[in-house]
Amino acid sequence: MSKLDIVQYGDPGLRKVTSRVIKFDKSLKKLIEDMFETMYASEGIGLAAPQIGVSKRVLVLDVDYPSKRYIDEKTNKEVESYNPLVLINPVIIQKEGQIISKEGCLSFPNVYFDVIRHKKILVRYQDLLGKERKLIAEDDLRCRCIQHEIDHLDGKLFIDKPADATEMKKIIKEAGFENVSSPPSPILIG
C-alpha cells in the first residue's frame, strides 16, 4: 500500500464528473487499499478517488476511526476501532429531510462550516467484487459523509452547499483559498 498526495481545491480534477468503474480487478483493489491508507494517514473519515487524482466513481469511508475506541478484553488496553466501507458506483436512489452540520474536507485543509445535507438516504452501490448492494443511512455522521463523498464523484464540493454562503466565503478566504465560485458549473466529460 502507499499513501498518496491529496489534491487541494483549485485542482481541475475536483470539478470533473467521474467515470463508472467497469472492471473489478487487481488495479481497483490496489486503488482502494491506497485510498484507505491515504485517508487513515490524513485522519479523514472519507475520501473520494478524484481527491487523489483518479477520475473514477470510488469512495472509501470510516466514520469510526479515529474517534471510536474500545477496550480490548485480552490486553485490557484501549485500541482503535476500524469500520472501513468502500462504495463503488454509488447512487442515491431515495432521499428525504434536511440536516445542517459542520463539515470539513481533506481537499480544504483547516476549513469547517455548516453544510446542508439530506437527513436520510438510500444508496445503491457495488462492493469490491462488483456485487450490487444497498444501504440506508440516517441522521448521522455516516449519512453526511456518504453524501459529501458522492458529491466529489460528480465534481461537486461542500462549498456548493453552505448553510450560510457569506459565512462560508469568509472562512474559506481566511484559510487562504481565493476565487471560490459557488455554485460553479461542473465540467462534464464522457
Ligand SMILES: [Zn+2]
Ligand atoms: Zn471532501
